[in-house]
Amino acid sequence: MTDHLDASGWRGRAARYVALWDEREPATALALLRIVMGCVLAYDLIYLVCLDLTLTIFDDVNAYNLGYSSELSVQPLVRELLGPGPLAIYVVVYGGIAAALLFAAGFMTRVSGVLVLVTQVQLAALYVDGNRGIDQLLRLAILLLVLSRSHETLSVDARLRHGQWARPSVLVPAWPRYMIIMQLVWLYTSAAISKEHYLWSSRGDYMALFYILRYQHFVRWDMTWLPAWVTQVGAFTTYWFEALAGLMIVACWRTRRDPACTKRSTRAWWVYKRAWITIGVGLHSTLLLLMNIGIFTTGMLAFYFCWISPAFLQRLPPGRLWSALRFVPPPASEGQTPA
Amino acid sequence: MNRLKQHWPAVRAVFLTLVILHAIVYGIQTPVLSIQRLEHEYWQPLIGRVQGLTGDNEAESRARISRYSQQLANAKSYVTWPLAWLYGLLRAGQTWNMFDGAEQQSFQLYIDMRREGTDTWEVLYTAHDPTAAFEAERLEYRRVQACYIAFDAAAPGPYYPFTRWVAKRVFYTFEDADEVRVRMRRLDYRDRAVREARPERTLWAHGVRITRAQFERDMAALHD
Numbered sequence: 001m002t003d004h005l006d007a008s009g010w011r012g013r014a015a016r017y018v019a020l021w022d023e024r025e026p027a028t029a030l031a032l033l034r035i036v037m038g039c040v041l042a043y044d045l046i047y048l049v050c051l052d053l054t055l056t057i058f059d060d061v062n063a064y065n066l067g068y069s070s071e072l073s074v075q076p077l078v079r080e081l082l083g084p085g086p087l088a089i090y091v092v093v094y095g096g097i098a099a100a101l102l103f104a105a106g107f108m109t110r111v112s113g114v115l116v117l118v119t120q121v122q123l124a125a126l127y128v129d130g131n132r133g134i135d136q137l138l139r140l141a142i143l144l145l146v147l148s149r150s151h152e153t154l155s156v157d158a159r160l161r162h163g164q165w166a167r168p169s170v171l172v173p174a175w176p177r178y179m180i181i182m183q184l185v186w187l188y189t190s191a192a193i194s195k196e197h198y199l200w201s202s203r204g205d206y207m208a209l210f211y212i213l214r215y216q217h218f219v220r221w222d223m224t225w226l227p228a229w230v231t232q233v234g235a236f237t238t239y240w241f242e243a244l245a246g247l248m249i250v251a252c253w254r255t256r257r258d259p260a261c262t263k264r265s266t267r268a269w270w271v272y273k274r275a276w277i278t279i280g281v282g283l284h285s286t287l288l289l290l291m292n293i294g295i296f297t298t299g300m301l302a303f304y305f306c307w308i309s310p311a312f313l314q315r316l317p318p319g320r321l322w323s324a325l326r327f328v329p330p331p332a333s334e335g336q337t338p339a
Numbered sequence: 340m341n342r343l344k345q346h347w348p349a350v351r352a353v354f355l356t357l358v359i360l361h362a363i364v365y366g367i368q369t370p371v372l373s374i375q376r377l378e379h380e381y382w383q384p385l386i387g388r389v390q391g392l393t394g395d396n397e398a399e400s401r402a403r404i405s406r407y408s409q410q411l412a413n414a415k416s417y418v419t420w421p422l423a424w425l426y427g428l429l430r431a432g433q434t435w436n437m438f439d440g441a442e443q444q445s446f447q448l449y450i451d452m453r454r455e456g457t458d459t460w461e462v463l464y465t466a467h468d469p470t471a472a473f474e475a476e477r478l479e480y481r482r483v484q485a486c487y488i489a490f491d492a493a494a495p496g497p498y499y500p501f502t503r504w505v506a507k508r509v510f511y512t513f514e515d516a517d518e519v520r521v522r523m524r525r526l527d528y529r530d531r532a533v534r535e536a537r538p539e540r541t542l543w544a545h546g547v548r549i550t551r552a553q554f555e556r557d558m559a560a561l562h563d
Contacts, residue, residue: 136432
């Protein structure tokens, strides 16, 4: 973590900005992101295998299956290397499961992370229609985690190199976590910009969710009994939660500048930050309960581990239960933990 | 090399800032609007506003919007080329449309089967019907859902391969199945006045029927 820079003017601001991206923090938040995202991707493919859909989805359309990569002008790399048969599909699916599990376990983390990316990209190439937004989002996050030092704790690598599974006080560059925060904020901002349909606005009485919950194949149960006002509250909350995501950058900045919340405005931003995260977790948990939309909900909830700050890890209670996660700052940097 | 090491934090800060700005520009949607596309009624308000601002007639407005949209798309591709290759490599983008569409009309999948020597159809699968749950878990897996969940009037790209796969599952499971029918039931939640003014022609859409004879012929051809 970096010393506070008191210089004023643009040089001071620039120095503070550079220092922000040069900060160090405990590796725990990045490690948790790695574990959860690896598990989400592994679960998705294990479920596919358990349903015996591997060949159905990725094999050739001429055999009454769903994949049509054989008709693409540019063949996926795996088909170029292993030919058009099922071997290529099995290698990508089972290799993808192994890579995701190894990445979650933190074994040869960067190599397994790259293998996760390669297998996921090949799956997207073999079945283009299955390449949904959440798949793309997770790939972008995995790339950042590959570039990070998430393997420094809660990993097999940490055990092999340092003799400890958990090293909660080891410091690593914080910028990958900041980039994941930026990705999440942009995701919601972009989603709000895309919601140009009048049903997502007061012009359409925020009736969007009312109709979305009538897509019978999205919902876990028939939801036509749900009163319209409940869906209107949901749509209003969803839209403004997304539209105001950009303010999280301001909230983070203000609470960093005044970690003790001495100013009333900082206290307001502190509340905003916690309320926004709570609403986000609440919205995605509600979707998980109500809708059958694959790994979208679990993948999005995995992203919320990016909000685990060093201050939070420092406040964990002492004792065996939290010892693997609890951050004890080194004496020199004590009291300078970013908010 | 030493100078780079010394200035590395600043270089990294600049690079990461550029990556963030690039992602935002890359994610902003800049539709290329051809003159033909602008003839759709959706674009009429935009054309009207441009006419109000410029004094063009309708055709000139269309031409102007088309030209500017192309220029904007070109400018975006110039600005984003340094990292566009990475997104291409990852098959990812930065435009996120989460539930952006909220159509008042949707579809519900029905899979029916006709047994040999009969004229009646049995419903094998539809959503939320415990008596018609053939292959429900597979059909409701997200990658399979992508084949038939329709947000608008058109069927998704892999819908027809999907119907053939469904037929294969039915013929393998039921020895006396003679024909399989896959179709989408229209669900219309528009206001009554709109429904009466613009009624749908049919209750069912995207119907596909596959006979066992056709299926066996195709499978035999595959192994020839």
